[in-house]
Amino acid sequence: MELPILSNIQEGPYTELIFPSHDVYSTMVQTSRHGTGARQTERSGKGYQPYRLAAVCLALLSALLLAATIVLSVLYAGLATRELNANNITLSEDNGRRDPDIMTKSKSAYEKRVMRLCPLDWHLFNSKCYYCSTERKSWTDSQQDCNKQNANLVILNNKEEQEFITKHTMDDYWIGLRDPKRDGTWLWANGTPLPKEKGFGRNIYHLFRNENCAMVSHDMNKWETTPCNYLWIYVCEKNALQLS
Numbered sequence: 565m566e567l568p569i570l571s572n573i574q575e576g577p578y579t580e581l582i583f584p585s586h587d588v589y590s591t592m593v594q595t596s597r598h599g600t601g602a603r604q605t606e607r608s609g610k611g612y613q614p615y616r617l618a619a620v621c622l623a624l625l626s627a628l629l630l631a632a633t634i635v636l637s638v639l640y641a642g643l644a645t646r647e648l649n650a651n652n653i654t655l656s657e658d659n660g661r662r663d664p665d666i667m668t669k670s671k672s673a674y675e676k677r678v679m680r681l682c683p684l685d686w687h688l689f690n691s692k693c694y695y696c697s698t699e700r701k702s703w704t705d706s707q708q709d710c711n712k713q714n715a716n717l718v719i720l721n722n723k724e725e726q727e728f729i730t731k732h733t734m735d736d737y738w739i740g741l742r743d744p745k746r747d748g749t750w751l752w753a754n755g756t757p758l759p760k761e762k763g764f765g766r767n768i769y770h771l772f773r774n775e776n777c778a779m780v781s782h783d784m785n786k787w788e789t790t791p792c793n794y795l796w797i798y799v800c801e802k803n804a805l806q807l808s
Contacts, residue, residue: 680804683713688804689728694718695800696732703777706738706798707753715802716740716753720780729799730785738798739787741778750778 682693693715701709707717717740720726729737740753750758775789779796790796 679807681807682804687728687732689725691804691806692725693802693804694729694732696729696737697797697799700795700797702795703738703742703792703798706796707740710740710753710798710800713800713802715800718799718801719752719754719756726780726785730780730782733782733797733799736779736782736788736796738777738779738796740801741787742792743776743789746774746776 680688680691682688683695686693686695688694695710695713695715697706697709703717710716717738718729719740720729741750741758742753743750752758775791777790777792777794778787779790780786781788
């Protein structure tokens with residue numbers, strides 16, 4: 565059955581509905597797309613604003629932190645400079661005399677900044693290095709061995725030094741003291757005489773005339789005299805290497 569031919573339909577008020585002059589559906593789809601795009605643009609514009617605000621805040625915080633760091637660095641540099649100037653070794657004169665308090669404080673500050681080093685197997689105490697041998701030798705051979713290491717047999721100056729050395733030894737040990745002429749004149753290894761007035765070291769335990777070399781009794785931690793050809797361990801002493 566053939567469909568009726570509509571070509572003879574005359575134009576009228578309903579012609580546009582039957583044969584529209586343009587694509588109504590296409591227009592509707594395009595309108596719908598444009599509306600959706602506008603809404604998306606509006607939404608994206610609104611969503612971007614919080615991120616931009618956060619970025620601005622981070623930039624301001626970074627600037628504040630940088631400024632605070634600079635200020636603190638300047639203040640610290642100023643304090644360090646003032647402290648360094650205060651600790652410098654200076655001479656102060658008051659009516660032509662030096663101020664002993666300033667000299668003492670300056671010397672103490674200087675000593676704290678000095679690094680002292682000792683050779684391997686040597687022990688550091690204050691500004692001295694000590695070598696405690698394990699080999700037994702006579703007093704003369706012990707002194708010669710110390711000389712080979714640019715040192716002398718130890719010269720004891722105070723009780724603290726002696727206690728430090730005794731802690732690092734395991735037996736009686738030679739010290740750098742002897743009476744070479746056997747006339748009661750005791751000399752240290754560097755030629756310095758032992759003071760005759762009472763004080764540290766004057767309680768040396770001396771029994772016989774032929775005992776003209778001195779050693780420290782490890783158990784009693786006191787000085788004793790003994791023949792110089794006896795064999796004892798020994799302690800060498802020399803100045804520490806100073807690095808400032």
